[in-house]
Structures are given as structure tokens and as C-alpha cells.
Amino acid sequence: MTDATQSQKPRSQWFAVWHQFRQHKGAMAALILLGALVFFVLIGPLLWRIDPNFIEPNTVKMFKLRNNPPSFDHPLGTDQLGRDILARMMFGGRISLAVGLVAMLVAIFIGTTIGVLAGYFRRADGLLMRFTDLFLALPLLPLLLVMMMLFSEMVASVLGPRLGTFLLIVLAIGVTSWMQSARVVRGEVLALKEREFVLAARSIGTPNRRIILRHILPNVLSPVLVAATLGIAAAIITESVLSFLGLGFPPDFPTWGRLLYDGIDSIRTYPERVVWPGLAISLTVLSVNYIGDGLRDALDPRIRGR
Amino acid sequence: MLTFTIRRLLTAIPTLLLISLVIFLLVDFAPGSPMSDIPLTVPPDVRQKMMEAMGADQPVMVRYLLWLKQFFWTEPLYGIDAIFGTDFAQGAQRIISWQSKVPVFRIIGERMPQTLTVVGTAYAVGVLIALPIGIYSAYRQYSWFDQAGTFFAMAGFSVPTFFTGNLLILIFSVKLGWLPTIYDTTLRVTDWASFYKMVMQMAMPVTVLALFNAAEISRYTRSSVLENLGQDYVRTARAKGMTESTVLLKHVLRNSLIPVVTVIALGLPTVFGGAIVTEQIFKINGLGAALIGAIHVSDLPTVQTLTFIFAVLIVMFNLIADILYGILDPRIRYD
Numbered sequence: 003m004t005d006a007t008q009s010q011k012p013r014s015q016w017f018a019v020w021h022q023f024r025q026h027k028g029a030m031a032a033l034i035l036l037g038a039l040v041f042f043v044l045i046g047p048l049l050w051r052i053d054p055n056f057i058e059p060n061t062v063k064m065f066k067l068r069n070n071p072p073s074f075d076h077p078l079g080t081d082q083l084g085r086d087i088l089a090r091m092m093f094g095g096r097i098s099l100a101v102g103l104v105a106m107l108v109a110i111f112i113g114t115t116i117g118v119l120a121g122y123f124r125r126a127d128g129l130l131m132r133f134t135d136l137f138l139a140l141p142l143l144p145l146l147l148v149m150m151m152l153f154s155e156m157v158a159s160v161l162g163p164r165l166g167t168f169l170l171i172v173l174a175i176g177v178t179s180w181m182q183s184a185r186v187v188r189g190e191v192l193a194l195k196e197r198e199f200v201l202a203a204r205s206i207g208t209p210n211r212r213i214i215l216r217h218i219l220p221n222v223l224s225p226v227l228v229a230a231t232l233g234i235a236a237a238i239i240t241e242s243v244l245s246f247l248g249l250g251f252p253p254d255f256p257t258w259g260r261l262l263y264d265g266i267d268s269i270r271t272y273p274e275r276v277v278w279p280g281l282a283i284s285l286t287v288l289s290v291n292y293i294g295d296g297l298r299d300a301l302d303p304r305i306r307g308r
Numbered sequence: 309m310l311t312f313t314i315r316r317l318l319t320a321i322p323t324l325l326l327i328s329l330v331i332f333l334l335v336d337f338a339p340g341s342p343m344s345d346i347p348l349t350v351p352p353d354v355r356q357k358m359m360e361a362m363g364a365d366q367p368v369m370v371r372y373l374l375w376l377k378q379f380f381w382t383e384p385l386y387g388i389d390a391i392f393g394t395d396f397a398q399g400a401q402r403i404i405s406w407q408s409k410v411p412v413f414r415i416i417g418e419r420m421p422q423t424l425t426v427v428g429t430a431y432a433v434g435v436l437i438a439l440p441i442g443i444y445s446a447y448r449q450y451s452w453f454d455q456a457g458t459f460f461a462m463a464g465f466s467v468p469t470f471f472t473g474n475l476l477i478l479i480f481s482v483k484l485g486w487l488p489t490i491y492d493t494t495l496r497v498t499d500w501a502s503f504y505k506m507v508m509q510m511a512m513p514v515t516v517l518a519l520f521n522a523a524e525i526s527r528y529t530r531s532s533v534l535e536n537l538g539q540d541y542v543r544t545a546r547a548k549g550m551t552e553s554t555v556l557l558k559h560v561l562r563n564s565l566i567p568v569v570t571v572i573a574l575g576l577p578t579v580f581g582g583a584i585v586t587e588q589i590f591k592i593n594g595l596g597a598a599l600i601g602a603i604h605v606s607d608l609p610t611v612q613t614l615t616f617i618f619a620v621l622i623v624m625f626n627l628i629a630d631i632l633y634g635i636l637d638p639r640i641r642y643d
Contacts, residue, residue, distance in 0.1 A: 028459075136326055139626060141618035143581040144599060148334060148611055151603045239468050243585060246470045247600055266474065273478050280471035288466035295462075 022300040029296020032289035039286055043095035052086045054093040055254050078278060082268065090256055091278055098238055098257045098283070101172055102290075105237035108176025110183055110230050114222070117187025118214055122195060131188070134181050142178045146240070149174045150249040164255045171250065175237050183229040190222045224301035231294035235287045242283050258283045309634065316630050320623050327619045328379070332372050335612050350406060357401045378403055379616065383413050407607040415598055415610065416617065422491075423594035427576075427583050430514045434521030435572060441522070442529025442568075446537060447556060457526060464523020469582055473516045473589035480512065487511055491592040513590045517582055521575060528571045532564040539563075566636045573629035577622035 024030060072079045078087040120130035150170065157166040194200060195218075203213050242259025244250040251260050258279040265275030378401070386402060388394060402411040445457040480487045488509050497503050536542065537560060545555045584596030591597075595614065602610035 028462075136323060136330075139323055139619070139622050140327060140330065141577070141581065141615055141622055143584060144615040144618050145331070145334070147584075147599070147603050148331075148615055151606065151611070152335065235466065242468055243470065246468075246585065247588060249603065262470065262474075269474060269478060270482050273482065276471075276474050276478070280468070280474065284463075284467040284471055287468070288463060291462055291466050 019300045023296050026296035026299055028292045029299075032292035032296070035285060036289040036293065039095070039282070039289070040099070043092055043099060046092040047089070047096075050089060050092065052089040054085060054089040054256075057083050057085060078274070079272075081264070081275065087275065087278070090261060091258070091282065094256045094258045094261050094279065095282060095286075097168070097251065097255065098241065098259070099286070101168070101175070101241045101257065102234040102238040104172045105175035105179070105241070106230055106233040108172060109180040109233050109237070110226060111180075112176065113180035113183030113229070114187050114219075114226055116180070117184040118191055118218060118222070120184070121188040121191025122210070122214060122218065127188075130184075134184050137178070137181050140178070143243070146174055146178060146244060147247065147249055150244060154249070163252050167251050167255070171241055171244065175240050179233065179236060179240070183226065183233070186225045186229055187222050190225055191218055194218055194221050228294055228298045228301060231290060231297055235290040235294070238283065238287055238290075312634050313631055316627055316634075320627050324620065324623050325376075327623070328376060328616055329372060331612060331615050331619065332375055333368075335608060336368065336371070350404075350409065354404065354409075375612075379613070383411075386411070386413070403609050403613055405602070405607055405610045407602060407605050407610065412610050412613045416595065416614070419593065419595045419598045422592055423580070423583055423587070423596065426491075426510065426513050426586070426592060426594065427517065427579050429510060430517030431521055431572075431576065431579055433514055434518035435525060437518060438522040438525035439529055439568075442526040443533050443556070443561065445526070446530045446533035449534060454530075457530070461523040461527050464519055469516050469520055469585050470589055472519065473512065473586060476512045476516065477589070489590065491590050513586050513592060516589070517579060517586055520582055521579060524575065525568065525572060529564070529568050532567050533560060536560045536564040566633070569636060570629040570633045573625050573632055576625045577618070580618060580621055 068080065068082055076086050076088065078091065081087055081090070116130050116134065120127045120134075153170055154167060157170045160166065161169060200213060200217055203217050208216075241250060241257060242262070245257050245259030246263045248263060250263075251257050253260065253264060256264070261279040262276055262283070265272070265279065269276050382402060403413065404410070405412050405415060408415065441457050441460070445454040448454055477489050481489045486508075491509050491513065492505075495502060495506055495509070497506050542555060542560060545559050546552075550559075580595070583594065584599060586592070587594045587596040588600060595617070599611065599614045601607075602614065
């Protein structure tokens with residue numbers, strides 16, 4: 003009897019999701035690839051201990067170190083100031099991924115808040131959705147560029163060039179990319195609000211705040227998760243576009259986009275300086291998008307075979 | 309249909325006004341007000357006129373209204389004057405670029421053709437690639453062609469345009485030496501030789517933008533065709549003994565293109581955004597390059613105007629998409 007009850011033990015939802023996710027070959031390959039990239043970026047600097055911003059103080063030595071081809075000491079060669087390109091790639095990847103993650107968190111936070119408020123409170127719905135539509139009609143890339151132009155000096159003088167630029171870029175990207183998640187969340191909340199368990203919660207006098215936190219939010223988790231994954235990819239691309247246009251991070255605090263931008267001047271002589279960062283961005287974004295696709299399939303209970 | 313169109317037109321006006329307010333306030337709240345930043349190279353009398361035209365010491369709302377007046381009243385008057393040789397504007401202050409000291413709208417007029425040629429061709433090519441891929445992927449769902457199409461689309465919106473662009477330059481210009489890297493804006497197409505040169509210099513920018521657009525549109529076409537293929541009318545058509553090509557290309561295609569047409573219209577403004585990057589890569593002297601150039605030298609009037617022009621484009625194409633949807637699908641009109 004005990005054996006029977008044990009085998010009858012209901013599997014958790016996340017187990018089922020993981021089981022479905024594994025069916026998606028592309029997403030699994032992407033997960034492995036992304037894992038390798040994250041490993042390269044996070045663990046790499048612990049093994050490859052060269053300072054990415056180290057410039058040889060001795061001028062004669064520095065000139066000898068400039069523009070070296072790949073060698074045992076510098077597997078990807080050195081740049082025009084004799085800095086190790088492999089170390090810079092690792093360092094740049096950390097910042098690129100960090101920007102993607104934090105900007106996504108900002109966007110999801112704004113998007114979920116607005117989506118839940120619009121879906122749950124009918125009076126706020128019209129106004130908040132007009133607000134969302136307004137943001138959708140804004141020319142986002144030009145506005146991002148204008149924001150970077152107007153505020154980067156001021157923020158840099160208050161918070162320092164590194165932290166300042168990071169915060170500005172993350173906030174700017176977050177503020178301009180929450181609209182899709184707000185719409186998705188609103189749609190879900192509108193449907194959830196009419197379900198019996200919400201009605202039951204309300205009938206025993208649960209305050210709105212607790213209904214939202216305990217009953218609504220856990221149930222919109224799956225669309226938010228998908229939107230979040232795709233949001234990381236979009237944020238990484240946006241950041242690299244800003245860096246590519248010369249309005250992103252400073253050169254001593256490079257991201258993959260900035261490395262690519264710096265490499266363009268020497269594209270004829272050292273094409274690999276454009277190819278490595280570009281390849282890193284493309285592979286990261288591609289794998290994150292594939293994972294998002296797989297998650298969407300895995301989290302959809304209509305597709306997920308029970 | 310007329311009331312539908314008018315209603316949509318009327319909703320566009322407050323949207324545009326709000327966007328202009330956002331853009332104006334963003335620039336206005338930035339450290340160092342635009343007026344205190346006028347470079348010393350601008351002659352004093354022009355500076356005085358600019359201050360008056362923008363009401364430098366007035367409250368924010370008045371300055372905003374004056375800016376709107378310059379944008380929506382003075383500049384169109386100059387436009388009419390330029391076309392018909394009249395003199396409605398009577399020397400009112402125009403929006404002047406700080407960088408080149410000529411009216412911003414003259415710069416826009418000079419830059420617009422390049423952007424439109426590249427973006428327009430790229431979009432047309434993108435749509436022409438995307439439609440067949442999308443239709444065939446849906447028709448043979450889960451075939452190897454469909455899988456390849458999915459990967460192509462995924463790669464299309466994952467690989468950033470600045471990387472594909474530079475990769476193309478690397479292959480076709482640096483290694484093979486077939487195509488020029490720099491777009492020659494002064495080239496006029498007069499004979500076959502110059503036409504050939506034009507095609508050569510447009511090949512790479514158009515490819516980059518077209519691939520990016522084709523990825524998205526082919527996905528929409530695929531899902532729309534898939535949805536229609538399962539409908540009852542398709543079964544009816546097949547039961548009547550129609551050939552597969554008639555069913556697919558006449559019945560299904562017509563119905564499934566309705567949402568795709570709106571996606572195509574809605575996608576155009578993003579292409580202008582993508583053009584900013586592409587123009588930077590291939591050194592095309594277009595609107596996007598003008599915006600980046602103005603941003604790098606803090607030429608605020610140009611930046612403000614160009615950003616707003618992009619906003620106008622977005623709202624305009626949203627409107628066109630809405631109206632097209634109304635024309636193509638009668639069910640939409642009666643909401």
C-alpha cells in the first residue's frame with residue numbers, strides 16, 4: 003500500500019515543466035550554450051588572471067605588446083594598447099549580462115505592476131492602458147540616445163562614470179521596454195480575476211493587497227517568466243546598440259558592444275576584434291531567445307502533456 | 309468606414325501631442341536648459357530671435373506651446389512658401405540647427421531621400437523574402453524547411469544588425485573586394501553604369517535590413533497561415549475538388565494576409581530605428597546619421613526635431629495599419 007501511495011505522489015508543476023522543456027531540442031542546446039557562456043564569463047576571470055585594463059607602464063614594453071597576434075600568453079592577442087583581448091572579452095561579458103539581467107528586472111517590475119493594477123482595478127485600466135499605448139508609440143531608440151546624451155555627464159559626475167553609466171543604461175532600457183509584459187500580465191489578470199478561487203478569497207474578506215500578492219501574482223508567474231527571458235535578450239541587444247553608437251559604456255569599462263565598437267576602426271587589419279564580441283552577443287541572444295521559446299511551450303498547460 | 313477613419317485620426321492627435329510633450333520635457337529638464345547652451349558661434353541677433361521664438365524666460369507650458377507653434381505652424385508655412393513661392397511665413401524664426409546654422413527642416417529634406425531609398429528597398433525585399441518562406445513553412449509544418457525557417461527567423465532577430473553589417477563588410481569588401489563599404493550619396497542614376505554602381509552600394513545595407521525584417525514578418529505569416537489552414541472553409545474548398553494551389557494561394561492566402569498587412573505597416577517605424585544603426589555602419593548620409601551626428605555635438609534643436617519626426621512616423625504608420633485593417637477586415641470597423 004505504501005508503495006502505491008508513493009508512486010501516486012503528485013509530481014510538482016515545475017517537474018512537469020522541466021520534463022516538457024527537455025523535449026525542446028533547440029532550447030536544451032541553447033541552455034547548454036548559455037551555460038558555457040556564463041561559465042566563461044563568471045568563472046573565466048578566476049582562472050585567467052590578467053587585468054583587462056592593464057596597460058604596460060614601461061613604454062618600450064608597451065609598444066612590443068601592442069596588436070600582438072594570438073600567442074600562448076594571449077590566446078586572442080592584444081589590442082592597440084597591449085591589453086589582453088581574452089580578459090577583456092570575459093570582463094565585457096560580465097557587464098553585458100549584468101545589464102541584460104538588471105534592465106530586465108526593472109522592465110518586469112514596472113510591467114507587472116502596471117499590468118496587475120490595470121487588470122485588477124477597473125477604474126485604473128483605461129488610464130494605464132492609454133499610458134502603455136503612449137509608450138508603445140514613442141520612438142524608443144532615438145529617445146534612448148537622447149537620454150544617454152542629456153543625462154550621462156550629470157549621472158557620471160554624481161555616481162562616478164562606471165556605476166553612473168550602468169545605472170543610467172539599466173534604468174533607461176527598463177523604462178522603455180516594459181510595455182509588452184504589462185499587456186500580457188493585464189490580460190492574464192483580467193481572466194484570473196473572474197476565477198472561483200479569487201471569488202472565494204474575496205468572499206472571506208481578503209483585502210485586495212493580499213489577493214494580489216497571494217493569489218494573482220503566483221498565477222501570472224509563467225507569462226512573466228517568458229517575458230523576462232525574452233527581455234534579457236532584448237536588453238543585451240539594446241545595450242550593445244547604444245555602445246555601438248558610442249553612447250554606452252566608457253572604454254575602460256567595456257561591454258561586448260563597446261569592444262565591437264572599438265574594433266571597427268581596425269576591421270581591415272584585425273577583423274577578429276569585431277568578430278569575437280559580435281559572435282558572443284549573437285550567441286548569447288540567440289540562446290536566450292531559444293530558451294524563452296522552450297519555456298513558452300513548457301509553461302503552456304495546453305501543450306504540456308500530463 | 310469614413311467615421312472609423314475619422315475616429316482613428318482624432319485619437320492620433322492627442323497621442324502626438326503627448327509624445328511631443330514627453331520629448332520637450334525630457335530635453336527641457338535636462339541639466340543646462342537648451343537656451344543657456346546656445347553655442348557662442350551663433351550670431352547675437354540670431355540668438356536673440358531664437359530666445360524670443362522659444363520664450364526663454366517664460367514658464368514651461370508657454371515654452372512648450374511656442375515650440376509646438378514653431379513645429380506645426382511656422383515650419384509648414386515655410387514649406388508652403390518653398391513650394392508655391394508665396395510669403396506666408398514673413399521671416400518668422402525657424403528651428404535652427406546649432407551645428408550647421410541652417411534650418412533643421414532643410415537638413416531633413418536633404419537627408420530624407422537616402423534614408424527612404426535604403427529603408428524602402430530593404431523593406432520591400434524583406435517582405436518579398438518573408439511571405440513565401442512564411443507560407444511554405446506553414447503549409448509544410450514541422451518539415452525540414454519549416455525548421456530551417458524557424459532557425460532563420462530566430463537568428464534574424466537575435467543577431468544584431470551592427471554585427472551582420474560588419475560581417476558583410478568583412479566578407480564582401482575586405483576579403484573579396486566586390487562591394488564598396490561607403491555609400492556614395494552624391495551618386496545620381498543616369499545610365500546603366502551608374503545604376504550598376506547604385507545597386508552595388510545598396511546591396512549590403514539593404515541585405516542587412518531586409519534580413520532583420522524578413523525574420524519577423526515570416527513568423528507572423530507562418531502563424532497566420534497556420535491558423536487559417538485549420539478553418540472549415542479550407543476543408544470545404546478541398547472537398548469541392550479545388551487544386552491545392554488554388555486553396556492555398558487564393559482562399560488561405562487572402563485571409564491570412566490581413567493581419568500580416570498590419571504587421572508590415574506597424575513594422576515600418578522600427579525599420580527607421582534600425583536604419584539609424586545601418587546608416588552608421590555603411591556611412592549613409594541619412595536621417596539616422598543626422599541624429600547621431602547631432603547627438604554627438606549636443607545640437608539640441610536638431611535632436612528634438614528629428615526625434616519628434618520619428619514619433620510622427622510611428623503614429624502615422626500605426627494609423628495606416630489601423631485603417632488598412634478596417635478596409636481589409638469589415639469586422640473590425642464596428643467596435
